[in-house]
Amino acid sequence: MPSPDLILRNATLPDGRTHQDIAVADGRILAVEPAIAATAHEEVDCAGQLLSPPFVDAHFHLDATLSYGLPRVNASGTLLEGIALWGELKPQLTHEALVERALAYCDWAVGGGLLAIRSHVDTSDPQLLTVQALLDVQKRVAPYLELQLVAFPQDGILRSPGGLDNLKRALDMGVQVVGGIPHFERTMAQGAESVRLLCELAAERGLPVDMHCDETDDPLSRHIETLAFETQRLGLQGRVAGSHCTSMHSMDNYYVSKLLPLIAEARVGIISNPLINITLQGRHDSYPKRRGMTRVPELLAHGVRVAFGQDCCMDPWYGLGSADMLDVAHMGLHVAQMTSQAAMRQCFDAVTTTPAAILGLEGYGLAPGCHADFVLLQAQDPAEALRLRATRLKVYRRGRLLAENPAATTALHLPGRPAQTDRLHRASAPARGAT
Numbered sequence: 001m002p003s004p005d006l007i008l009r010n011a012t013l014p015d016g017r018t019h020q021d022i023a024v025a026d027g028r029i030l031a032v033e034p035a036i037a038a039t040a041h042e043e044v045d046c047a048g049q050l051l052s053p054p055f056v057d058a059h060f061h062l063d064a065t066l067s068y069g070l071p072r073v074n075a076s077g078t079l080l081e082g083i084a085l086w087g088e089l090k091p092q093l094t095h096e097a098l099v100e101r102a103l104a105y106c107d108w109a110v111g112g113g114l115l116a117i118r119s120h121v122d123t124s125d126p127q128l129l130t131v132q133a134l135l136d137v138q139k140r141v142a143p144y145l146e147l148q149l150v151a152f153p154q155d156g157i158l159r160s161p162g163g164l165d166n167l168k169r170a171l172d173m174g175v176q177v178v179g180g181i182p183h184f185e186r187t188m189a190q191g192a193e194s195v196r197l198l199c200e201l202a203a204e205r206g207l208p209v210d211m212h213c214d215e216t217d218d219p220l221s222r223h224i225e226t227l228a229f230e231t232q233r234l235g236l237q238g239r240v241a242g243s244h245c246t247s248m249h250s251m252d253n254y255y256v257s258k259l260l261p262l263i264a265e266a267r268v269g270i271i272s273n274p275l276i277n278i279t280l281q282g283r284h285d286s287y288p289k290r291r292g293m294t295r296v297p298e299l300l301a302h303g304v305r306v307a308f309g310q311d312c313c314m315d316p317w318y319g320l321g322s323a324d325m326l327d328v329a330h331m332g333l334h335v336a337q338m339t340s341q342a343a344m345r346q347c348f349d350a351v352t353t354t355p356a357a358i359l360g361l362e363g364y365g366l367a368p369g370c371h372a373d374f375v376l377l378q379a380q381d382p383a384e385a386l387r388l389r390a391t392r393l394k395v396y397r398r399g400r401l402l403a404e405n406p407a408a409t410t411a412l413h414l415p416g417r418p419a420q421t422d423r424l425h426r427a428s429a430p431a432r433g434a435t
């Protein structure tokens with residue numbers, strides 16, 4: 001083994017392996033095995049805690065982030081008022097303010113161990129101010145965060161004049177992924193037409209596709225079917241993702257039994273956004289109110305990749321959020337009722353390995369040869385990380401320490417009891433292999 005410059009000792013890995021040492025040289029992983037004999041200039045004792053590859057967010061809007069309250073808040077809490085509110089804010093945007101807010105969010109992300117983000121960028125404005133700003137941000141954060149940009153026609157490519165041309169110009173400027181919003185086009189037919197045009201554009205240019213697809217409670221919004229069909233027809237398998245797909249929650253079960261194998265066959269990835277779906281969907285319902293999130297366990301059972309995204313953070317659609325992917329996975333777990341040990345592990349994967357695969361990240365993972373990108377969590381395993389939204393003790397990228405957070409403790413001073421330090425609600429872990 002070449003001489004390592006960093007060794008992380010005694011880590012537990014997300015797959016359950018314990019007492020693992022990870023040796024790193026020149027920003028790549030050299031070896032992952034128990035008790036590595038070599039020594040390094042820098043050695044870190046992980047004390048048996050969970051070492052994961054970094055969090056990945058497959059769905060975000062960096063151009064709108066941290067604008068909550070500008071120029072007012074969303075009174076109805078609906079998707080459509082959010083879109084209208086974003087329309088009111090757009091004329092007031094400046095390059096400097098966009099860059100400043102996006103950089104601030106990226107700082108939060110790194111502090112929380114989130115080192116890769118796929119952000120949609122609105123291409124509706126002919127000036128493409130948002131696109132310029134996020135391309136600028138992408139360059140600035142490149143040394144510490146991988147940012148992928150999706151050309152997102154918020155106002156529709158057919159519904160808004162010049163929509164398709166603006167989107168193409170954004171791609172010409174260097175945006176890497178083709179987006180879309182078929183459920184916002186004027187009719188179902190135009191929505192389907194937009195999917196066809198955008199997939200053909202992606203095929204021509206050799207680009208991936210990630211569309212906002214069926215973000216509605218209307219069970220007849222079936223653009224995901226068209227997206228799977230066009231993926232198959234144009235040979236785009238493995239390069240296409242459908243985001244949200246909330247209408248699937250409300251669809252007829254018989255139809256879904258036909259749809260799920262079509263999505264799997266076309267290898268279309270699905271990106272669900274639990275925090276946003278549970279707050280925006282079902283707003284037209286009285287009681288009972290639908291949850292609105294797509295059918296995550298059923299998609300997974302069909303072999304479809306399903307990632308969980310943050311989507312929004314303090315913007316016209318959502319007044320909360322903190323770039324914390326464990327919060328996102330925690331909500332996804334609850335809304336989808338993924339409470340078995342295996343399902344909780346899938347929820348952890350949905351903010352780490354699964355979005356990394358959908359984004360096509362090179363060198364992601366904990367195997368020799370992968371980038372030395374890690375987050376050390378104050379937890380024993382993925383389920384405990386989710387339960388406690390565990391402190392991210394250390395965040396590394398390419399073997400370099402980017403962020404540290406002090407371990408969470410509580411000093412208790414209870415009458416009639418000796419002073420003690422809380423053990424962070426630690427309970428004994430379930431027996432390995434429990435499901």
Ligand SMILES: [Zn+2]
Pocket residue numbers: 059060061120212243311
């Ligand atoms: Zn979105």
